[in-house]
Amino acid sequence: MIHEPVMKKEVLNYLINDPEGLYLDCTVGTGGHSLAILQSNQDTRVIGIDRDQEALEIAKERTGEYAPRIEFFLGNFRDAGEYLRGRRCDGFLLDLGLSSYQLSDESRGFSYMKDGPLDMAMGSGSRSVAGFITSAEMSSIKEVLREFGEVRKPGRIARRIIEERERGSIERTFQLKEIIEGVVPPHRVYGTLSRVFQALRIWANRELESLDDFLRHSLDLLNSGGRMVIISYHSLEDRMVKTFFREKEKGCICPPDFPVCSCGREPELRIITRRPVLPSGDEIAANSRSRSAKLRAAERI
Ligand SMILES: C[S@@+](CC[C@H](N)C(=O)[O-])C[C@H]1O[C@@H](n2cnc3c(N)ncnc32)[C@H](O)[C@@H]1O
The missing domain is CATH 3.40.50.150 (Vaccinia Virus protein VP39)
Structure with a gap:
């Protein structure tokens, strides 16, 4: 596109x-x-x-x-x-x-509207979002969501990420989407998804x-x-x-x-x-x- x-x-x-x-x-x-x-x-x-x-x-x-x-x-x-x-x-x-x-290519992982790998790299030198979600401390996840996405109550989302990753790795955009749908009231889901994905993209690409x-x-x-x-x-x-x-x-x-x-x-x-x-x-x-x-x-x- x-x-x-x-x-x-x-x-x-x-x-x-x-x-x-x-x-x-x-x-x-x-x-x-x-x-x-x-x-x-x-x-x-x-x-x-x-x-x-x-x-x-x-x-x-x-x-x-x-x-x-x-x-x-x-x-x-x-x-x-x-x-x-x-x-x-x-x-x-x-x-x-x-x-x-970039947004329309699901293989890049920028969009929560399409299932794809949690990648979000704009080019070389980018950090791995899947790696961050899989291994970062709860406090770091919370901080990225708050600072770069101005996400409301980022602690809830960070805590659920930590709980979910104990059950298995989080590597797809739709896995992250489901986590957010599980903690945010329905009328806030799309706004929160935009902010979370934006925050992770900004972090990944510095x-x-x-x-x-x-x-x-x-x-x-x-x-x-x-x-x-x-x-x-x-x-x-x-x-x-x-x-x-x-x-x-x-x-x-x-x-x-x-x-x-x-x-x-x-x-x-x-x-x-x-x-x-x-x-x-x-x-x-x-x-x-x-x-x-x-x-x-x-x-x-
Ligand atoms: C909003 S788009 C620009 C669209 C462009 N003005 C057009 O008319 O098609 C932003 C672009 O900036 C690139 N970009 C973002 N940060 C960059 C950086 N630090 N260095 C080089 N390119 C960057 C992205 O890869 C993306 O292609």
């Missing part, structure tokens, strides 16, 4: 400041946003990165017509500097999370660590006037982006009670979107997976 790019018009509007620029699509997926960037101007160039080899192959095929203007790299966007090989770019796009392509690493060196890779556009689907990710933008906009990191600045840091970013941009009602109606998206954009000074 091809992923429908979220807020495509808004992405082009905020990202493209130089029609002849070089843009890094850090989460190229099946190539929807990259294709739109390439089609927006005949001179725009793109570097597309993704951890997922299969998605990258589809993106290559879809953008074949524009091959001279796009390069692809299989890898983690935390290593974006390596792929730029000493160059700077004019914009970054990060469209975080999972693509519909998603927040990758974003944190990327943000820390991102500005060294961006030309002045270059744009950062980040779409997140999780409150922790959105908070990380918001905090980073605000710190870089402020510059000075002296304590508030210092009479004069002694750190000498200058602002490095101008925030373009004071509040996160959300998909329109029409977009949500046409593509329900866009409903939790929040877009933030800033410009390198």
